[in-house]
Amino acid sequence: MKEVIDGIVTALTANAAFKTAVSYVDADDPGFYFGRAPDGVIANRSEYVVIHLIANMHGETFADYLEDMLIQFTMRSNRSSTTGDGGGVSIEDLRIALWNALDEVTLTIDGYSQALMLRQNTVGPEWDDDANLWFLSTDYRIIATKTHS
Amino acid sequence: MARAKRGFGFGGRKLSKAKTTPGLHWYGHKVSTAFQNGMFVGIDGAARYLRDYIKRSFSTPKTGKWYVKPISGKQPKPGKGKGKRQYYQASKAGETPAVPTGDLRGSIRKKVFKGIPGPYNITAWIGIFGDATATAPYGRTLELGRGRLKGPHPFLRPALVINLAVLKKIIVQGMKGRQIATMAGTLGGFEESKTTYVKVKAP
Numbered sequence: 001m002k003e004v005i006d007g008i009v010t011a012l013t014a015n016a017a018f019k020t021a022v023s024y025v026d027a028d029d030p031g032f033y034f035g036r037a038p039d040g041v042i043a044n045r046s047e048y049v050v051i052h053l054i055a056n057m058h059g060e061t062f063a064d065y066l067e068d069m070l071i072q073f074t075m076r077s078n079r080s081s082t083t084g085d086g087g088g089v090s091i092e093d094l095r096i097a098l099w100n101a102l103d104e105v106t107l108t109i110d111g112y113s114q115a116l117m118l119r120q121n122t123v124g125p126e127w128d129d130d131a132n133l134w135f136l137s138t139d140y141r142i143i144a145t146k147t148h149s
Numbered sequence: 150m151a152r153a154k155r156g157f158g159f160g161g162r163k164l165s166k167a168k169t170t171p172g173l174h175w176y177g178h179k180v181s182t183a184f185q186n187g188m189f190v191g192i193d194g195a196a197r198y199l200r201d202y203i204k205r206s207f208s209t210p211k212t213g214k215w216y217v218k219p220i221s222g223k224q225p226k227p228g229k230g231k232g233k234r235q236y237y238q239a240s241k242a243g244e245t246p247a248v249p250t251g252d253l254r255g256s257i258r259k260k261v262f263k264g265i266p267g268p269y270n271i272t273a274w275i276g277i278f279g280d281a282t283a284t285a286p287y288g289r290t291l292e293l294g295r296g297r298l299k300g301p302h303p304f305l306r307p308a309l310v311i312n313l314a315v316l317k318k319i320i321v322q323g324m325k326g327r328q329i330a331t332m333a334g335t336l337g338g339f340e341e342s343k344t345t346y347v348k349v350k351a352p
Contacts, residue, residue, distance in 0.1 A: 036300050052242070052294065052300050055307035055311060057313075072294075074293075074294060130295070130296035131297065141310075
């Protein structure tokens with residue numbers, strides 16, 4: 001599982017448009033985080049993405065190990081669209097950048113023969129009163145195949 | 150008698166025609182109905198299984214903080230006889246929600262729709278909808294991880310991913326079970342004894 005998450009991070013880091021959308025600074029402050037956004041990020045950033053593992057299924061055939069994963073990408077921004085309410089990256093910009101970066105992309109992971117990203121449900125964008133930010137979540141299903149060594 | 154000589158049998162049937170033209174019955178609509186019914190039974194069974202699985206999944210151990218269990222009415226003072234405070238362990242992000250009251254778990258239901266126009270003729274809903282949204286309005290927030298939560302506490306999506314293979318099997322079994330009874334009657338028309346071949350003796 002860790003290799004698959006690393007593969008996603010590599011794919012996102014390699015995409016210049018996505019890095020611009022999340023205001024990538026460096027590896028310590030990339031604008032996208034796994035599990036939870038570090039403390040202080042919410043205060044300092046107006047847009048960020050958090051990656052959550054929702055479910056992970058293991059399987060095995062005669063030839064391969066299979067991993068069937070569902071991963072949620074939670075996007076947050078203080079703007080709903082590119083027009084109006086000041087400058088910065090909107091939640092729609094984030095969505096487009098993420099979809100372009102990951103839709104039906106085959107991840108390159110050592111030891112895995114195949115790891116395809118398939119987009120599933122999307123919820124939002126909607127205003128989140130408690131967080132005081134726009135909220136949008138997209139699920140991706142990843143079916144990763146690892147050949148028996 | 151005169152009519153019979155002209156080739157007509159009793160009731161005005163054309164005996165001479167029936168002799169040479171084999172009858173063909175089209176049971177397509179009945180087969181389609183039987184297929185739809187079987188599919189409905191299968192999907193309904195799968196929806197019931199998934200609903201029950203989701204409800205059971207709430208009882209998995211949690212690793213979050215401990216809180217006082219909310220109860221209806223006023224919370225009693227600690228250490229006072231029957232009214233001792235009860236505690237529950239909250240869930241962390243990634244775990245199914247804890248069950249302090251049971252409202253969320255009790256609100257999970259299933260509904261299967263039939264005859265919806267579009268690509269999915271039979272559709273099943275499993276989750277919190279209808280009147281139940283008033284009982285547990287926070288279900289969506291927990292599932293998606295909105296608001297002040299540090300991440301989603303998913304209880305619907307993992308159940309679907311984990312049980313995908315089982316659900317497919319249930320649907321297939323439901324269809325088979327239904328079809329054995331219904332299809333037999335439907336396809337009975339194709340049995341030789343029920344075909345419309347009529348043997349007529351030559352006059």
